[in-house]
Amino acid sequence: MNTSMMLRTVALHLPYRPAITSESGTIDYGTFEQQAGAIAGALRDRHGLGRGARVAIVMDNCGEFLPALYGIWRAGLCAVPVNSKLHAKEVAWIVENSETRLVIASPKHADALTEAGTGNVPIVVTGSADWFALLKGAPIEAIESGPEEDAWLFYTSGTTGRPKGAVLSHRNIVFACHAYYADIDFVDDRDVYVNAAPLSHGAGLYALPHIARGSHQIVLPGFDPETVLRMFATHKNVSMFAAPTMISRLINHPLAGSVDHGGLKTLTYGGAPMYVSDLKRAIAIFGPRFFQLYGQGESPMTISGLTKRLHGDFDHPKYEQRLASAGVARTGCLFRIVDEDGRELPRGEVGEIITRSDCVMTGYWKNPEANAKSLRNGWLWTGDLGAVDEDGFLTLKDRSKDMIISGGSNIYPREIEDLLLTHSGVLECAVVSRPHADWGEEVIAFVVARPGAAGVDAAALDRLCLDNIARFKRPKGYRFVDTLPKNNYGKILKTDLREKLKAESGKS
Secondary structure, eight states: OOOHHHHHHHHHHOSSSSEEETTEEHHHHHHHHHHHHHHHHHHHTTOOOTOOOEEEEEEEEHHHHHHHHHHHHTTTTEEEETTTTTHHHHHHHHHHHHHEEEEEEHHHHHHHHHHHHHHTEEEEESSSHHHHHHHHHHHOOOOOOOTTEEEEEEEEETTSSSEEEEEEEHHHHHHHHHHHHHOOOOOOOOOOOESSTTSSSSHHHHHHHHHHTOEEEEEOOOOHHHHHHHOOOOOOEEEEEOOHHHHHHTTTTTTTTTTTOOOOEEEEOSSOOHHHHHHHHHHHOOOOOOOOEETTTTTTEEEEEEEEHHTTTTOTHHHHHHHHHHOEOOOOOEEEETTTTSSOOOTTTEEEEEESSTSSEEEEETTTHHHHHHETTEEEEEEEEEEEEEEEEEEEEGGGGGGGGEEEEEEEEEEEEEEHHTTEEEEEEEEEEEEEEETEEEEEEEEEOOOTTTSSSSHHHHHHHHSSSSSGSSSSEEEOSOOOOBOOOBBBOOHHHHHHHHHHHHHH
């Protein structure tokens, strides 16, 4: 099954239903299908891309994103959607690593990519003559692609300082869609899906089950709480994915308690810890219309979940405990809690979460070392730590590999540390998280300067970060210290650094 054929099925029987509404206007499903087919034809004929070739999408949320994505699939190619918040140098690395043959980019990113150096990879800019040439291609109605063929190359940050490309097959994506219907909602052409989070990331994957059933996609350029709240009043049967920080901004907006939210059907959240106090406030305002998911790029959005019914099971004696959990295994998914040797641990004990399903990636792109570590005997080792209670509810206890989640975005300290160490005046450094009321966590860097070094200050290090990595990754504070705490083996004790920051802020 080629994922794009689900669009064709809908377009044949619902051609005049609204498909995508954005700042550019509204197109119906017949037009959506025509554009996808034409883009596919042009990618094959005009650009000479053969089956399995990678095509990168570097766009902010816009009306062109979804036709480009489905056109890539219809042509039998593999999409490489890239987080548009990344620095152009980071995007250029992904383009090179994925062996991308063509980039489709919005105007604001095209020039930066060219300056960053994408080699000889051509860039098609939306709104340009080259883009309109794609839309005039000879349409492809069907392409024979097997379910195991590559569909989405999902770059998820790793601890080595460079992201890893999780290869998602058409089978993975279709399975995720079916799990959506089984666990979250059955949807149809009367539903509306609001895309306020980046389409290039996990949130975009949840647009796909809605497209497969003919739902109306509303693509917002970004997340604005007032705009989203008014969507709940303007439309019926509205669903949306939101990071916990987005929900926090919604419930703290002055309109939250007064605007009509009767049109809200389901608000799915995940990607970072959700404080129970915030969740209870959100339920008090919007009702139990929430679904919590736990997943990762390697098993996109689909490992465990806490259903809407459980969010509203107020009289259950374990209600608050369950709100703090990540729910139970999704339909068709298994997970276990194991020790470092892979032995399953008793209920209640903390260990690494491993999972198995048709949603698990086929592997990391050209990274056998990472595959050997993460894929073992059919199981994905997530790197996350958790425990399961006697009822099968999973609670996340910690994130291994020192990952920081700020505002719903994953940040890996090693990448920042590697960059800071390129400064000639930096001898050692360690990057850790500090709790933040709005963003969940923020990045703090501890820096040891080389003896006699000049020009090592926060401004210089900030400039280094802004010139090379995404703005949201840069440290929000620097601590210049004489030494870093270490154990007998020379390993930096980041726990001590976190405790130091907690003590500074008066938190225990």
